[in-house]
Amino acid sequence: xxxxxxxxxxxxxxxxxxxxxxxxxxxxxxxxxxxxxxxxxxxxxxxxxxxxxxxxxxxxxxxxxxxxxxxxxxxxxxxxxxxxxxxxxxxxxxxxxxxxxxxxxxxxxxxxxxxxxxxxxxxxxxxxxxxxxxxxxxxxxxxxxxxxxxxxxxxxxxxxxxxxxxxxxxxxxxxxxxxxxxxxxxxxxxxxxxxxxxxxxxxxxxxxxxxxxxxxxxxxxxxxxxxxxxxxxxxxxxxxxxxxxxxxxxxxxxxxxxxxxxxxxxxxxxxxxxxxxxxxxxxxxxxxxxxxxxxxxxxxxxxxxxxxxxxxxxxxxxxxxxxxxxxxxxxxxxxxxxxxxxxxxxxxxxxxxxxxxxxxxxxxxxxxxxxxxxxxxxxxxxxxxxxxxxxxxx
Amino acid sequence: xxxxxxxxxxxxxxxxxxxxxxxxxxxxxxxxxxxxxxxxxxxxxxxxxxxxxxxxxxxxxxxxxxxxxxxxxxxxxxxxxxxxxxxxxxxxxxxxxxxxxxxxxxxxxxxxxxxxxxxxxxxxxxxxxxxxxxxxxxxxxxxxxxxxxxxxxxxxxxxxxxxxxxxxxxxxxxxxxxxxxxxxxxxxxxxxxxxxxxxxxxxxxxxxxxxxxxxxxxxxxxxxxxxxxxxxxxxxxxxxxxxxxxxxxxxxxxxxxxxxxxxxxxxxxxxxxxxxxxxxxxxxxxxxxxxxxxxxxxxxxxxxxxxxxxxxxxxxxxxxxxxxxxxxxxxxxxxxxxxxxxxxxxxxxxxxxxxxxxxxxxxxxxxxxxxxxxxxxxxxxxxxxxxxxxxxxx
Numbered sequence: 001x002x003x004x005x006x007x008x009x010x011x012x013x014x015x016x017x018x019x020x021x022x023x024x025x026x027x028x029x030x031x032x033x034x035x036x037x038x039x040x041x042x043x044x045x046x047x048x049x050x051x052x053x054x055x056x057x058x059x060x061x062x063x064x065x066x067x068x069x070x071x072x073x074x075x076x077x078x079x080x081x082x083x084x085x086x087x088x089x090x091x092x093x094x095x096x097x098x099x100x101x102x103x104x105x106x107x108x109x110x111x112x113x114x115x116x117x118x119x120x121x122x123x124x125x126x127x128x129x130x131x132x133x134x135x136x137x138x139x140x141x142x143x144x145x146x147x148x149x150x151x152x153x154x155x156x157x158x159x160x161x162x163x164x165x166x167x168x169x170x171x172x173x174x175x176x177x178x179x180x181x182x183x184x185x186x187x188x189x190x191x192x193x194x195x196x197x198x199x200x201x202x203x204x205x206x207x208x209x210x211x212x213x214x215x216x217x218x219x220x221x222x223x224x225x226x227x228x229x230x231x232x233x234x235x236x237x238x239x240x241x242x243x244x245x246x247x248x249x250x251x252x253x254x255x256x257x258x259x260x261x262x263x264x265x266x267x268x269x270x271x272x273x274x275x276x277x278x279x280x281x282x283x284x285x286x287x288x289x290x291x292x293x294x295x296x297x298x299x300x301x302x303x304x305x306x307x308x309x310x311x312x313x314x315x316x317x318x319x320x321x322x323x324x325x326x327x328x329x330x331x332x333x334x335x336x337x338x339x340x341x342x343x344x345x346x347x348x349x350x351x352x353x354x355x356x357x358x359x360x361x362x363x364x365x366x367x368x369x370x371x372x373x374x375x376x377x378x379x380x381x382x383x384x385x386x387x388x389x390x391x392x393x394x
Numbered sequence: 395x396x397x398x399x400x401x402x403x404x405x406x407x408x409x410x411x412x413x414x415x416x417x418x419x420x421x422x423x424x425x426x427x428x429x430x431x432x433x434x435x436x437x438x439x440x441x442x443x444x445x446x447x448x449x450x451x452x453x454x455x456x457x458x459x460x461x462x463x464x465x466x467x468x469x470x471x472x473x474x475x476x477x478x479x480x481x482x483x484x485x486x487x488x489x490x491x492x493x494x495x496x497x498x499x500x501x502x503x504x505x506x507x508x509x510x511x512x513x514x515x516x517x518x519x520x521x522x523x524x525x526x527x528x529x530x531x532x533x534x535x536x537x538x539x540x541x542x543x544x545x546x547x548x549x550x551x552x553x554x555x556x557x558x559x560x561x562x563x564x565x566x567x568x569x570x571x572x573x574x575x576x577x578x579x580x581x582x583x584x585x586x587x588x589x590x591x592x593x594x595x596x597x598x599x600x601x602x603x604x605x606x607x608x609x610x611x612x613x614x615x616x617x618x619x620x621x622x623x624x625x626x627x628x629x630x631x632x633x634x635x636x637x638x639x640x641x642x643x644x645x646x647x648x649x650x651x652x653x654x655x656x657x658x659x660x661x662x663x664x665x666x667x668x669x670x671x672x673x674x675x676x677x678x679x680x681x682x683x684x685x686x687x688x689x690x691x692x693x694x695x696x697x698x699x700x701x702x703x704x705x706x707x708x709x710x711x712x713x714x715x716x717x718x719x720x721x722x723x724x725x726x727x728x729x730x731x732x733x734x735x736x737x738x739x740x741x742x743x744x745x746x747x748x749x750x751x752x753x754x755x756x757x758x759x760x761x762x763x764x765x766x767x768x769x770x771x772x773x774x775x776x777x778x779x780x781x782x783x784x785x786x787x788x
Contacts, residue, residue, distance in 0.1 A: 099488065139533075
């Protein structure tokens, strides 16, 4: 309503009170919080107390941004237009201070405990808890000689892991995006419920899923890419340098720890890696450097596209040490190469992945290319990615 | 500096730049955040961006509260006097809006993802990660017929649980306080590291620790005590009513789930319960109603004190169904009754627990009374409580 480029925001007013009856507190709220509320059309109502503020704005990262309206009681409110289903990160800006909404649970994204609202997808049950057997998510700490530190990871174990004590399982390493951490795939993505539901329906093999902390630095090395402008070439370079340390951590510390701690099938035929955004870039880097360790590869809205190749096509002869040079040999070695992107992702991200897809086609590299309809660079895309990817494994 | 009752806050100024060299980013910060910073004297520096705000305040829940100072660059800063060691919850108030500091990790407390800063305790290693064998923390979901819902709990398993597959273990049920949730004992309390370190030093028996979500309501029942004024008699009543549902959940759903899922020793001699604040009140309620299930009882800054008895003494003949009426019988049945409080806790809380302690003494009930020196109603008290309590179990 303020500028041509801004999505129109419809403010909640008294005249709309009759519509409010269908608004329900979001499942992502903290216990007892009445707001944010969501209606069946996917509209979101926010309500925030800021009695002395001059201006309060809301910023949905993949959605509307706009001013909230001050009410006489000192609360600020807004009703958004319909949002697509899924988990929507947002932040508030109160007199210039970017802050989380204390009504929302905190979800680690953008390098902070961000707010988010879950807009239900009508009829979708695949990523919510159902009356099926549940796996466990375990927090583990492993000592990494690469980083010289204890590192925290989450490990999903399939439902019968505890009772079928002779069974060994394949392993999927599943990575978060930049600004997120090892908790993202469980808390934002519901990866555990996606696996529970797939396994219950015999839609995928029972597997172990390892979610590691995707940042790493060697002892004595300075941090970090967080100080670089987000999306800048300097940040991309720093992210790749950091990922080289992460690569060593995964291959030299994490995999040995997982294989010695859990009943895995510790060979390349039973080891997969996938990740979203930065995690997809890291997946390509780790797996293509280590085809001795991995044979299933997934890049969710991130892979060898923009983050690595910039605006150019893949050169199968030279990129990634030439692993794509011999398509037949690659196809024999790699059981699955999977890349995905949402149809509504930002142009640069989307173009990079489409270019990678075309490059791979031209090089004769067999792969799956999946497009998440109507979705942006957001968790609903990555939930769908996992739902499509996991059944193809092992 | 503003009012007589307010703790004095020393603002960071250029003249103090030489002191800043000893300030280090807090371990509770998000990755890469330079603030909050802590020095060796326990002073805390905060820095928050709020360029258009007219007033920014900080509110340490068990510590200083006061105005921050605007700097020319749009950031607001403050340096606190020395804080006692431990985890200090705090919130910011930006033009009347109470919000978290995005530089801090989010810790669920006060019904929201609050900010906190860890002030190290010189020489203390018992609650930090050490080079010893680590247990695992597992996320589990159990279906409760009491609440008609899937409920989330965390379960600590001692280091050798996974390899000594014939061993069975005693169980400690360990509860959070009001406004916190099942994650508190791990994320704020470091209960897993406390147990790891005790077990490694043979300071306590290897045990399973179950941390449940302490809120519950029956299907169809309305929520909740959150709408009641905090600390009001209405809230206390609502909390007790809610705890009766939690009691059924623990005894009818959680314990059967734990005993059927993990290798426990499923009898009262190998089952303990403890909790902090509201969790201590719940512990007394659950265990004293179910001495058939429990034989070790811990109330950390909360028990049968103020929360249950108000300002009166315990009547051993009638309170808690008269379990304290026969001291000898009680002593035979209950292997440990443990209550603790910090020496600097709010007067009402402290007086209630001292009164309970005296009442128990007068009734001839053997128990341990522990005082955490110099500590308020805060996590450092409860970490110490667990360190004293766990070695006395089983």
